[in-house]
Amino acid sequence: MTRIKNIISNQYHQLNFAERGRIEALRGLDWSIRRIAKTLHRNPSTISRELKRGTTTQLNASTRIFEQSYLAETGEAVYRKHRLNSCYSGLFDHCHLFCNALATALKVRPR
Template sequence: MTHSQTNTHKHYQQLSFSDRATIQALRAAGDTATVIAQKLHRSKATISREITRGSVTQLDSKRHSYQVYLAETAQAMHDRKRDRTGHYAFLKTGRAFFKALARELTRKPRVHSVDSFVHFYRDQGKACPSTTTVYRYIDAGLLELDNMTLPKKLRRRIKGYKNAHKRKNKKIYGDSIELHPAAVNDRTGVGHWEGDLVKGIRLADEPALMTLTERYSRTVIIVKIPDYHAGTCLKALQDTIDDYGAKEFESITFDNGSEFAKLSEIVGT
């Protein structure tokens, strides 16, 4: 018994942001902590504690409160806890990330913001700090970057953003998130969504979950897709927009993954 407990502890791994995104999707789909633990091959206690820590209270349209688990909230709490205890692990282990981030933020024309690059980096299966943590490091003067190098925070509408030049090539799909109107970034208006894929196996022919999260209300739509080729993602998103009504989707933001290469062909938003 003692030997078994020792091995379990030895091989314990902390939850990653990808794990937390999966938990959010599965909770939204109605799975219990027990089922999620089985799917992620973690203990029920680990998942239960994670759900408790990462859950926030929200109000529905009738002002009734309910609890919802959010991956970004859980990750930010995890990062803050690590920082409070004096562990700035990413300053040492994340040198490759910070070097790549500095290169991207000084690229002309600039493609990524801090937030989009964090998501892009994680999508490669690499570990990196949250957006909040990166900004905290910058404000504390712990990085070579400073606030003057960061993309401007869009607290007001950019004049003529709808007619701005679209930077596209074979690797950059659609418009940069720097062209977002202020309502998207400040979460002051409804109808602006963020899209992502939850992948169990990183093979494009395997099933996945497409998640759409409304930035203001945090409403989540989850669609199961048979694979995540670009054409499949396009059809799944178009069907969802048609089912719910185009008026519900003012804008939808995805990362720059190749599976989203055809989403600029969407009709209705």
């Protein structure tokens, strides 16, 4: 049973928006990366990468100083942008000229 449990626990699952919101809230309380990871049952590297992706620079209205802060909405937006670019588009989408030339060449000469 423990062997099956270990195999299942090694599978990677994407962070969802609720977890990103918890990361934002806990980071606002100055929790460490390891403490956040332990609370969310995630690897500290996952939390570190998420903090790097979702951190943005904002202007503090009262002090007029730029500050770096993690926002769950920014992390979600970066995640969605990367997911759109991660899909394989296929050979025919990249090589229009070659595919058209190949189709005409095959039509000219019988097989």
